[in-house]
Amino acid sequence: MAEDFEHLYFLGRLDQFAVLRQALLDYVAAPWCHAAKREADITKRATVDVDAPPNIVAFDREATEGLPAATLVVGSWDGGGWVYNIVPQEIGELTDREYRAILSEFSNRIAEPAAKQTGFQIDMRSRTVDRGEIPALSPNDARPKRVN
Numbered sequence: 001m002a003e004d005f006e007h008l009y010f011l012g013r014l015d016q017f018a019v020l021r022q023a024l025l026d027y028v029a030a031p032w033c034h035a036a037k038r039e040a041d042i043t044k045r046a047t048v049d050v051d052a053p054p055n056i057v058a059f060d061r062e063a064t065e066g067l068p069a070a071t072l073v074v075g076s077w078d079g080g081g082w083v084y085n086i087v088p089q090e091i092g093e094l095t096d097r098e099y100r101a102i103l104s105e106f107s108n109r110i111a112e113p114a115a116k117q118t119g120f121q122i123d124m125r126s127r128t129v130d131r132g133e134i135p136a137l138s139p140n141d142a143r144p145k146r147v148n
Helices: 014-026 036-046 096-118
Strands: 002-011 032-034 056-061 070-077 080-088 121-130 143-147
Touching (some): 002 096, 014 056, 036 070, 070 096, 096 121
16 A cells, blocks of 8 residues: 655754754744654664664644654755654654655744744655655655745
8 A cells, every 4th residue: 555655854954953953942842842862862773773863853742632753854965954753752653644644844934933943944755655665765756845
């Protein structure tokens, strides 16, 4: 079964990721918070994971009506940054609707204002994959849909 996966990219210079990171943290508000402990844990594990981005910032989203608690991780890459992962905080996996709703909420409330402040562009990309296939997170393999 095929489905569409969406990814959110921050297009800009890698050397400006620290500025973007701070701006993202500046826009955090309920139901979101900075997940400093999770971030530290992920960073420790990333030293042995060659596919992990070199710099990250993690956010926890508390459960609200209709959406579960989740952790969202933004990672750096040569062209700026991207939402590296979104996972539920409870055992299981997010439905497509939950994933898209969490990504959209993060984009609207945190990512877009932070990008505007720092000069990064937001780029939402999607691609259709067979269920079970892990979608590539490279910025070069998807169709861009600009959101400004």
